[in-house]
Amino acid sequence: MSTRAYAVTRAGRRAAVPASLVVLFLLPLILMPLAAVFLFAFRGGPLAFWNGLKTPEAQFALRFSLLVAFATAAVNTVLGTFTAYVLSRYRFRGQRILGIVVNLPVAIPTVVVGTSLLLLWGPIGLLGRALGPLGLQPMFAPAGVLLAHLFVTFPYMLGAVKPVMDEMEETYEEAAYTIGATTWQTFRYVILPTLKGGLFAGALLTFAHSLGEFGATVMVSGNLRLKTQTAPLYIFAQFEAGNIEAANAVAAVLALLSFFIFFVLLRYTGREGD
Amino acid sequence: MSVTLENVTKHYGGGQVVVDRVSLDVQTGELFVLLGASGSGKSTILRMLAGLTAPDEGVIRFADRDVTLVPPQKRDVGLVFQNYSIFRHMTVGENIEFGLRIRGVPAVEREQRREELLELVGLGGLAARYDSQLSGGQRQRVALARALAYKPAVLLLDEPFGALDVKIRTQLRQNLKEIHKTLGVTTVLVTHDQEEAFELGQRIAVMERGRLLEVNTPEKLYAQPRSLFVATFLGGGTILVGRCQDHKVALGGLSLPIPAEVPHDEGDRVRVLIRPEQVRLTAERPRPGAPVLGQGEVVEQNFSGATRRTRVRLPPLAGVRQVVPPLPFGEENPILDAVVPAHDPPTPPAPWVTLEAWHILRQPTPRLLVCDEGEGIAPALELAKPLVDALDAIATVLGVSPDARRQDALREALTERAAAAGLAQPAIRVRRGDLAEQIALEEREAPYDFVIVGAGDSDPRPALRHTNLYEELLPRIKTPLLLVRGRPRRFERILICTAVGEPGKADIRAGGWLARRLNATVTLLHVTISGRTMPALVHAHLTRGVATLRELEVKGRPSLREAATPLEGILAELRSEPYDLVVTGAPPPLARTPIRSVSITQAIVRRAGCSILVVPAGTW
Numbered sequence: 001m002s003t004r005a006y007a008v009t010r011a012g013r014r015a016a017v018p019a020s021l022v023v024l025f026l027l028p029l030i031l032m033p034l035a036a037v038f039l040f041a042f043r044g045g046p047l048a049f050w051n052g053l054k055t056p057e058a059q060f061a062l063r064f065s066l067l068v069a070f071a072t073a074a075v076n077t078v079l080g081t082f083t084a085y086v087l088s089r090y091r092f093r094g095q096r097i098l099g100i101v102v103n104l105p106v107a108i109p110t111v112v113v114g115t116s117l118l119l120l121w122g123p124i125g126l127l128g129r130a131l132g133p134l135g136l137q138p139m140f141a142p143a144g145v146l147l148a149h150l151f152v153t154f155p156y157m158l159g160a161v162k163p164v165m166d167e168m169e170e171t172y173e174e175a176a177y178t179i180g181a182t183t184w185q186t187f188r189y190v191i192l193p194t195l196k197g198g199l200f201a202g203a204l205l206t207f208a209h210s211l212g213e214f215g216a217t218v219m220v221s222g223n224l225r226l227k228t229q230t231a232p233l234y235i236f237a238q239f240e241a242g243n244i245e246a247a248n249a250v251a252a253v254l255a256l257l258s259f260f261i262f263f264v265l266l267r268y269t270g271r272e273g274d
Numbered sequence: 275m276s277v278t279l280e281n282v283t284k285h286y287g288g289g290q291v292v293v294d295r296v297s298l299d300v301q302t303g304e305l306f307v308l309l310g311a312s313g314s315g316k317s318t319i320l321r322m323l324a325g326l327t328a329p330d331e332g333v334i335r336f337a338d339r340d341v342t343l344v345p346p347q348k349r350d351v352g353l354v355f356q357n358y359s360i361f362r363h364m365t366v367g368e369n370i371e372f373g374l375r376i377r378g379v380p381a382v383e384r385e386q387r388r389e390e391l392l393e394l395v396g397l398g399g400l401a402a403r404y405d406s407q408l409s410g411g412q413r414q415r416v417a418l419a420r421a422l423a424y425k426p427a428v429l430l431l432d433e434p435f436g437a438l439d440v441k442i443r444t445q446l447r448q449n450l451k452e453i454h455k456t457l458g459v460t461t462v463l464v465t466h467d468q469e470e471a472f473e474l475g476q477r478i479a480v481m482e483r484g485r486l487l488e489v490n491t492p493e494k495l496y497a498q499p500r501s502l503f504v505a506t507f508l509g510g511g512t513i514l515v516g517r518c519q520d521h522k523v524a525l526g527g528l529s530l531p532i533p534a535e536v537p538h539d540e541g542d543r544v545r546v547l548i549r550p551e552q553v554r555l556t557a558e559r560p561r562p563g564a565p566v567l568g569q570g571e572v573v574e575q576n577f578s579g580a581t582r583r584t585r586v587r588l589p590p591l592a593g594v595r596q597v598v599p600p601l602p603f604g605e606e607n608p609i610l611d612a613v614v615p616a617h618d619p620p621t622p623p624a625p626w627v628t629l630e631a632w633h634i635l636r637q638p639t640p641r642l643l644v645c646d647e648g649e650g651i652a653p654a655l656e657l658a659k660p661l662v663d664a665l666d667a668i669a670t671v672l673g674v675s676p677d678a679r680r681q682d683a684l685r686e687a688l689t690e691r692a693a694a695a696g697l698a699q700p701a702i703r704v705r706r707g708d709l710a711e712q713i714a715l716e717e718r719e720a721p722y723d724f725v726i727v728g729a730g731d732s733d734p735r736p737a738l739r740h741t742n743l744y745e746e747l748l749p750r751i752k753t754p755l756l757l758v759r760g761r762p763r764r765f766e767r768i769l770i771c772t773a774v775g776e777p778g779k780a781d782i783r784a785g786g787w788l789a790r791r792l793n794a795t796v797t798l799l800h801v802t803i804s805g806r807t808m809p810a811l812v813h814a815h816l817t818r819g820v821a822t823l824r825e826l827e828v829k830g831r832p833s834l835r836e837a838a839t840p841l842e843g844i845l846a847e848l849r850s851e852p853y854d855l856v857v858t859g860a861p862p863p864l865a866r867t868p869i870r871s872v873s874i875t876q877a878i879v880r881r882a883g884c885s886i887l888v889v890p891a892g893t894w
Contacts, residue, residue: 169357169359171355171357171359172359172361174324174326174346174353174355174359175353175355175359175361175420176361176372177325177326177345177346177347178324178325178326178346178347178349178351178352178353178421178430179352179372179373179376179420179421179424180347180373180376180377180424181347181372181376182347185376189372189375189376190361193361193363193364194361194362194363196363
């Protein structure tokens with residue numbers, strides 16, 4: 001009994017030093033900068049904060065960002081789930097390569113993604129050149145922003161859903177078939193509920209990444225205010241113009257939104273773990 | 275509902291046959307067990323019954339309804355998987371109700387059925403649990419209840435107790451038996467566990483390598499198996515091989531009558547199965563006339579609770595070979611397994627061994643492996659038909675494709691060519707890879723009595739040609755290899771080449787066996803090297819050889835030749851008479867040196883103009 005108590009206190013004492021070390025280096029790296037955002041946002045008092053948010057540009061940027069994030073999450077949920085299903089359930093030639101390609105966006109710098117999209121869809125791009133005369137111009141327009149976000153966030157949905165799909169034995173579906181369920185019923189009542197956790201986590205991750213996307217967006221949007229300016233672009237533009245307060249107000253809102261998403265995710269995955 | 279399979283065949287990618295022309299009938303309300311080792315095709319049959327896999331050939335019927343291509347949803351089967359596959363996001367209750375919900379059964383009725391089933395499988399009160407909160411045994415029960423919920427016409431169970439520990443397994447088997455008795459649903463259970471099959475099966479089908487070997491009640495399968503595989507797969511015991519003499523099998527001094535239902539010809543090998551409990555070990559000499567194998571010697575004794583397993587070394591039995599259990603290296607005498615009640619007085623160290631009962635296995639159907647290239651002339655295939663007829667044999671046609679793409683085309687070509695050669699429904703196997711290697715692999719995986727390969731023309735100048743298939747095959751193969759040269763339709767004159775001091779007489783036996791069935795005449799040749807071999811030895815050797823042939827009821831004519839080398843003697847004999855077939859021993863494996871020296875067998879194969887049968891030592 002006594003040795004056990006000793007071990008526990010020993011373990012606690014031993015953890016104290018390295019744990020405080022971690023907190024110490026996280027302080028300047030993560031914790032203090034986050035605090036700074038809120039400190040600056042409210043430095044001028046709540047009224048200044050409110051004024052910073054009230055401008056049409058800020059309003060538009062926030063709304064536009066949320067809209068694009070929703071759209072990105074919705075589209076990638078469908079595409080990502082389908083891709084995960086194909087990669088997990090079928091065996092075919094070039095499967096490995098396809099598996100690498102779909103995860104590539106994580107590794108490519110987002111600015112490069114923006115550039116490559118411009119080179120394809122832009123006014124002098126490979127395909128854009130042909131689209132121009134038809135009156136279609138995806139770049140420097142909301143569609144371009146959506147394209148960039150779909151590209152950049154594609155792997156997150158896949159990463160969340162494919163492990164669940166891999167873990168689900170094929171006999172799972174076969175069991176449903178022999179019980180009498182049609183393909184649709186099997187998907188609706190057996191596969192989808194099993195994937196629920198992965199789908200939710202993947203959609204939230206996609207949403208969060210889309211909300212904060214900067215590198216690719218700045219290239220393809222043209223940073224046109226009230227047209228293609230997302231919240232991060234707005235923050236950057238206001239900083240450049242010296243309007244620190246306006247920038248901080250939107251930054252604080254973005255940070256709060258991210259916290260919210262993060263905690264929902266944390267709670268959700270925690271519950272799934274049980 | 276009764277279940278019928280007619281000639282069902284299934285190949286997997288790679289051309290491998292998983293289920294090979296299986297036909298069986300399961301009666302309405304029967305608990306039928308498919309028993310076999312892993313890879314025997316039993317689970318594939320179950321999947322085909324469930325509609326999860328479609329057979330390549332054949333018909334599956336439920337009662338009178340052809341369900342061969344009916345999707346699983348419309349089959350009305352309940353399937354319990356080995357891994358259970360309980361839906362994790364549903365409670366136990368929801369899992370059980372799933373089939374009813376799909377069928378639009380009202381909630382009240384569903385609940386009622388759910389409670390009935392939970393009670394039936396002994397899980398009352400656990401309806402609200404999730405998969406993760408259940409033990410393995412409970413999961414298995416949920417899977418069973420879920421499969422039974424919608425009252426399927428056929429219940430299919432795939433190794434349902436495979437993942438459970440022994441104690442729970444016994445309990446669940448008992449449960450399953452009771453449930454089956456209560457519901458009377460036609461049930462097919464797949465297992466690799468012989469004990470399970472015995473305990474549950476009203477009838478058992480034993481499968482091996484995709485083939486259905488035997489179907490019978492557990493009692494009959496144990497007591498009167500027809501094949502060696504079934505005899506050894508189900509239960510222990512000893513299998514001794516003796517020769518048929520005057521409708522009896524001789525085991526040393528003991529002669530056992532051969533029943534009429536297992537006909538054997540004079541000189542045939544007869545396999546006698548002796549179960550451990552059929553052996554009596556006594557201190558006193560049994561009364562005269564009792565079936566006594568002699569006075570043995572206890573080698574090993576193991577106490578296992580109710581019984582004592584005893585291994586006895588028998589005195590040498592002339593002309594008897596042991597197949598099972600395999601003899602340890604260097605052991606000459608047969609070893610017999612016996613089991614006696616543990617409360618019996620201790621076995622004396624040198625007991626008299628008496629048989630209380632025994633069983634004689636059916637004469638095995640000879641199996642021919644016919645190798646064909648799928649194009650050009652087909653000497654092996656053309657010879658196969660007369661051989662199948664004369665030997666009452668089964669032929670398997672093997673083709674080897676160098677790559678995956680041409681496998682299907684090759685299979686088609688083989689089927690066509692086999693039909694053209696007159697072979698009725700042979701098994702077709704297509705393997706992929708190197709020709710010689712794949713033939714050797716096929717020969718190792720399945721028991722064949724002869725491997726038949728086309729050998730092209732004889733070639734006196736081997737150095738000018740690339741290595742022949744048969745040269746690669748010779749050192750690898752452990753089954754008599756028949757190299758077909760030219761296009762022989764039948765073998766009328768057979769020449770068997772023997773040598774003094776040769777280990778065993780496998781070549782004489784195999785050649786003689788073939789000669790009797792083909793009604794051919796045999797010449798037994800011995801070549802003496804000028805001035806070296808002692809005439810008395812040669813004479814004795816040839817006399818023994820002729821006697822062996824006589825045992826097989828074949829008339830053999832001895833022939834002695836003097837020559838500078840054995841090869842020259844054999845070639846001279848071949849020139850003197852129009853032989854159709856030369857029989858020779860295989861080069862002993864020890865003679866294979868790193869340097870490619872040409873063995874006498876190789877030399878004969880190269881130079882002889884007729885077909886050749888190469889018999890490895892110890893095969894016959």
